[in-house]
Structures are given as structure tokens and as C-alpha cells.
Amino acid sequence: MHRYARSKSGDFSDKTTVWNSDLYEQCSITLISNLCKVKRERGEAFAHGEFMRRSQTTILTTLAVIASLLFMSQFPSISSVSNIHPDQTDGTPPPNTDTDGDxxxxxxxxxxxxxxxxxxxxxRDVIIPGLDKNNxxxxxxxxxxxxxxxxEEFCWPYPANCTAPGFPxxxxxxxxxxxDRIYLDPRVSDTDGDGMPDGYEAYMCHRMGGFDPVxxxxxxxSFDPLNGSDLTLDSDNDGFDVNRDGVLxxxxxxxxxxxYAHGTPSNFTAELDGLWCYATLPExxxxxxxxxxxxxxxxTFHNLLSACTSRAxxxxxxxxxxxxxxxxxxxxxxxxxGFSIRPxxxxxxxxxxxxxxxxxxxxxxxxSNALEDPDADGWDANRDGGISEDLARTETALKVGEALSTLEEYLVHYDNGNTVYPGLKTTLLGDEDGFEAMPLVYDVPETTLAVMHHDIRALEEHDGSVYAMTKYGISVVNHEANTQS
Known part of the structure; x- marks a missing residue:
């Protein structure tokens, strides 16, 4: 701050700048006081924030300790373990995992x-006890x-001696x-629910060479007692194409x-009646x-005979x-x-x-039913008033007999050895130099070569034409000329 000094005469002297030391000192004291106040206030605020942070840290640490204690409490208690010299043991065996020793x-x-x-x-009530670890x-x-x-059910897919010492x-x-690991159930005859008892499937698996000696x-x-997909198994392909669509x-x-179940009574229950087999025990x-x-x-399986049913x-x-x-x-x-049953x-x-x-x-x-004619649909070819029987299954004998036996009726559906696709589909047409497979179809437009009916009893070929003797008459088909009559 500038101040002009007045002389004793009352005039202003030369313009000399003079610092007012008192005022400066007062201002300095005021400034320092304000700074100290600000610093003190900031210090108090800092101390308060530090206290809050420390409190939060303490709370979080406490919660973490409590959570870890709760987590560890879920584990079973661990007994103290100590080492012992072999010479100082008392011979106590390890804990027993097979209480009854079976x-x-x-x-x-x-x-x-x-x-x-x-x-x-x-x-009927079915009551089957479970296993007992004490028996x-x-x-x-x-x-x-x-x-x-x-x-045997515990050991599967190993043989029954899998419990023997040293069995690999x-x-x-x-x-x-x-x-998930699954086992044969000793309380259920058919564990996988495919309609075949466990022992039967094990027997069939062995019969098919399923045992690996190494x-x-x-x-x-197939025939796996733990795999229910065998439900639709037809290994020998002996079904019958009922609707004749060419697909089984x-x-x-x-x-x-x-x-397996052919011939079983409608109320047959394996857990009560046993396996569908016959046994003259004990042999x-x-x-x-x-x-x-x-x-x-x-x-191979020594309990099959004793499980055979007594109802058959x-x-x-x-x-x-x-x-x-x-x-x-x-x-x-x-x-x-006609006199006895012969095996x-x-x-x-x-x-x-x-x-x-x-x-x-x-x-x-x-x-014996192959040569029978249960529906009596034969034909009196010689008009003698009687229908002679088929006496043998040979082709010649079947032609001599006038009866249309069961075997002959089946052969109507025989298709070049494919016994599940009934109805004749093709025939060979040609000469010694070569044959061509000619399709035989029916129920088609007039412009398509066809036979009168699929039930073909005999076929003859002459001069390029096929004579098909069907159930409803004879069809003559010439494949080269594309004609039929």
C-alpha cells in the first residue's frame, strides 16, 4: 500500500512510497490464521474419511472371515493323522468295505x-427283497x-469269478x-426293459461269441442286458412284410x-414264473x-436251469x-x-x-404243419372227387399233390430267396447267351406291362413271352414287343 508523507508545514513532500509495517503484520497474521483454519478443517475431514475407510475395511474383513468359517463347516471333520513305525503297529486291519464277506x-x-x-x-403280488450287506x-x-x-449280476460284464482274488x-x-455307471439289478428280471430277462441275454451274448478271452x-x-435297444432287434431277419410295401x-x-417269449401265457411274469425254458432238474x-x-x-451260467419255469x-x-x-x-x-412227437x-x-x-x-x-392245408383251398385237378395231399417238401412232391399246403402258400410269396419281401417281383427272360431281369408288376395303367395278380403259382417262358399262371388266370407278357394279354 502506498502512502504519501506530509511535511510539518502541511505540504505533501516528495512522493516517497512507504510500507506500513503495522498493516502488513496484521495482514500476515490474518492470512496465516486463515490458512491454519483451512488446514485444520482439511485435516479434520481427512481424519474423518480415513476413519470411514478403516471401518469399511474392518467390516469387509469380518464378513470374509465369517463366510470362510461357514464354508469350512460344510466339510466333514478330519481326524488327526500321525505317522507310526511298522514295528509299532497292533495289526488292526483297514476299515471293512464288505461287512458280510460275500x-x-x-x-x-x-x-x-x-x-x-x-x-x-x-x-399276483410281487415282493423281492433287496441285498443285505450284513447277510x-x-x-x-x-x-x-x-x-x-x-x-453274477454284480460282476457283469465280467464272469461270475470276477470276485476271486487276483482276477484282473x-x-x-x-x-x-x-x-452314469449302471449295473444289472438283482431285484428286476429284465434290467434294461427290452422284454428279455438278463440271464437270457447273457446266454445269447455268449452264444454269439461275445466273451473276450483276453x-x-x-x-x-446285441443281446446286451444293459442296453434296451435290443427291443426291435431281428438278427435272423425272419419277419413278414404284411402290407407288401417292400420294407420291414x-x-x-x-x-x-x-x-424268446413265443408261447408264454398272457399272464406270465418272470419274477414269479421264471425263465421261459424247460428243465428236468437237477440234470x-x-x-x-x-x-x-x-x-x-x-x-456257462449255472443258474439258468434252476430259474426255468414250472408252468410249461x-x-x-x-x-x-x-x-x-x-x-x-x-x-x-x-x-x-401222426403217432408221436419226434425231436x-x-x-x-x-x-x-x-x-x-x-x-x-x-x-x-x-x-409237420408245412404239408398241411388248414384252409382246404386245394384243387381237384384230376376231377376224381378228392384232393390228394402233399407228401413231401420237394418241388416234385408238391406238384403231384393237389392240396395247396402251407409250404406252397408261403412259396407264392417267395421272391428269389428274399423271404421277407413276398410277391414275385422279377423273372429272368432271354436265352443261353444272356438273361435280362424283367419286372412283373400289377395294378398299373394299361400302357404298362403287368401280370393279372401278384399271387403267381407258376411261370413259363417260350419264344420271348412269359406265361404267368396267377391266382386269377394266366397273363402272357412279351417284353420285347411290349405287349401283354
Whole structure:
């Protein structure tokens, strides 16, 4: 601040600038005071913020400790472990995982410990006890009557001796489509629900060569007791194309479950009635090929015979499966000659596939019905007032007999060896130098070559024309001239 000094005379002296030290000092004190106040206020605010941050940190730390304690409390308590010198042990064995000593682990028996209770189709009660880890006797029992005892069902796909010391194996059971491990259920006859009991499928898998002698286990592309896809299996292709569309649908197949169950009563329940087989206990059949069930050294599954049903009478009198053969398209195995029933071994069949006979209500196990004419639709060719029978299955004998036997009716549907596509589709036309496959069709426009009816009884070829003797008359077709009459 500038100030002009006045002289004693009252005049202003020269313009000398003078600092007012008092005023400067006062201003300095005021400025310092204000600065201190600001600093003090800022310090108080800083101290308050620091306190808040420290409080938040303390709260978060406390919450983290509490959360970790809650998380750790979910784990089982861990006993203290100490090392001990081998010479100082007391010989106490490790914890026992097979309480009853039946060689089936407790964890497996616990898995199937619940009892099964349900009602069969005919009102009978089905009560099957579960496994008991405190009872060793259940290892050798077959409570569901499927031909496998509890040990065999635990071991599958390994054989029954998989529990023997030193047997080289991995985990028993197998993984399903969800990668869950599944086992044969000792309380249910048909674990996979495909219509075939577990013991039957195991037997069929072995019959098809499913046992691997190197891996010592079964590998079953079909007849797998843990795979329900066998429900539509028709390995021998003996179904019948009922609607004649050239395709065997699932309904037209004669499936493996149907072949196993052929002849069973409508109220047959495996858990109560057993396997559909016949057994003269305690011995089994001397023969070990299908359909016979061997025993002793020839047997692979020793509980099959004891599980056979008591509700059936076997006309052949041997220990065997009572259904048709799912691996053979023509299963006839006995013959009624008018006086007695004679077994056929091996099964020679009657020339008619099982599915065709079953569809028309015939017996696919009885060879003698091939030459019968149950619908009496033969033709008195010589007009002598009677219809002579077919005496043999040869082509000559069938032509001599006037009866239209079951075998002849089936042959109407025979198509160049393809027994599941009935109706004649083609014939060979030509000479010794070469033949051409000529299609035979029916129910077509007039401009298309056709035969009168698909039910063709005989064919003759002469001078380039085909003479088709059908059920409704004769059709003459000339393929080269594209004419028919």
C-alpha cells in the first residue's frame, strides 16, 4: 500500500512510497490464521474419511472371515493323522468295505437294498427283497428268477469269478449315455426293459461269441442286458412284410423279445414264473447247442436251469428254451408224424420262416404243419372227387399233390430267396447267351406291362413271352414287343 508523507508545514513532500509495517503484520497474521483454519478443517475431514475407510475395511474383513468359517463347516471333520513305525503297529486291519464277506462291496449292496413291491398283470403280488450287506447268503441267490445270481449280476460284464482274488478287471457295470455307471439289478428280471430277462441275454451274448478271452469280459453288440435297444432287434431277419410295401417296419419284424417269449401265457411274469425254458432238474441236457440248456462242465451260467419255469410242458422232453430261435429264421425242432412227437436235432426247419408262421397263427416249432392245408383251398385237378395231399417238401412232391399246403402258400410269396419281401417281383427272360431281369408288376395303367395278380403259382417262358399262371388266370407278357394279354 502506498502512502504519501506530509511535511510539518502541511505540504505533501516528495512522493516517497512507504510500507506500513503495522498493516502488513496484521495482514500476515490474518492470512496465516486463515490458512491454519483451512488446514485444520482439511485435516479434520481427512481424519474423518480415513476413519470411514478403516471401518469399511474392518467390516469387509469380518464378513470374509465369517463366510470362510461357514464354508469350512460344510466339510466333514478330519481326524488327526500321525505317522507310526511298522514295528509299532497292533495289526488292526483297514476299515471293512464288505461287512458280510460275500465279496460284493457294501456300497453295491446298499445301492440295491430297497425291497421291490408291485402287482403283476393278473393281480399276483410281487415282493423281492433287496441285498443285505450284513447277510452273505444273498450273493448266491437269484431272487428275480432271471438266471443270474447276485454275484453274477454284480460282476457283469465280467464272469461270475470276477470276485476271486487276483482276477484282473476294472469296474463292473458299464456307463450309460449320460456317463452314469449302471449295473444289472438283482431285484428286476429284465434290467434294461427290452422284454428279455438278463440271464437270457447273457446266454445269447455268449452264444454269439461275445466273451473276450483276453480281456476276460463280455462285449455284446446285441443281446446286451444293459442296453434296451435290443427291443426291435431281428438278427435272423425272419419277419413278414404284411402290407407288401417292400420294407420291414418295426411292427412287421419278428423281434428277439418276441422269439424268446413265443408261447408264454398272457399272464406270465418272470419274477414269479421264471425263465421261459424247460428243465428236468437237477440234470441238464447232454447237448449244449441251441435250444438245449447244458449243465455241469458244459454250462456257462449255472443258474439258468434252476430259474426255468414250472408252468410249461415241453413236448420234446429235453432241457431247452421254449421260444423260437432269434438267430435262426426257421426254428422248427420237432415233428408230429401222426403217432408221436419226434425231436429234430439239429433243427432242420420246414422251409417257412418263423415270422410268416406266427403271422398266420401256425406253430413255428412244428415241422409237420408245412404239408398241411388248414384252409382246404386245394384243387381237384384230376376231377376224381378228392384232393390228394402233399407228401413231401420237394418241388416234385408238391406238384403231384393237389392240396395247396402251407409250404406252397408261403412259396407264392417267395421272391428269389428274399423271404421277407413276398410277391414275385422279377423273372429272368432271354436265352443261353444272356438273361435280362424283367419286372412283373400289377395294378398299373394299361400302357404298362403287368401280370393279372401278384399271387403267381407258376411261370413259363417260350419264344420271348412269359406265361404267368396267377391266382386269377394266366397273363402272357412279351417284353420285347411290349405287349401283354
Amino acid at each position: 465279496l460284493i462291496p457294501d456300497v453295491h449292496e446298499t445301492l440295491f437294498e430297497e425291497w421291490m413291491n408291485w402287482t403283476a398283470v393278473d393281480g 452273505a447268503s444273498d450273493a448266491s441267490t437269484d431272487r428275480d428268477l432271471d438266471g443270474l445270481n447276485a454275484t 478287471r476294472g469296474l463292473t457295470g458299464q456307463l450309460d449315455e449320460n456317463s 480281456a476276460l469280459r463280455y462285449t455284446c453288440p 417296419s418295426d411292427a412287421e419284424r419278428y423281434t428277439a423279445p418276441e422269439e 441238464g441236457a447232454v447237448l449244449k447247442n441251441w435250444p438245449y440248456l447244458p449243465s455241469g462242465a458244459n454250462a 410242458v415241453n413236448p420234446v422232453g429235453e432241457d431247452l428254451w421254449l421260444g423260437t430261435d432269434p438267430l435262426l429264421d426257421d426254428s422248427d425242432r420237432y415233428l408230429w408224424d 429234430l436235432y439239429p433243427s432242420f426247419g420246414d422251409g417257412i420262416p418263423d415270422g410268416w408262421e406266427v403271422h398266420f397263427g401256425l406253430d413255428p416249432l412244428n415241422r
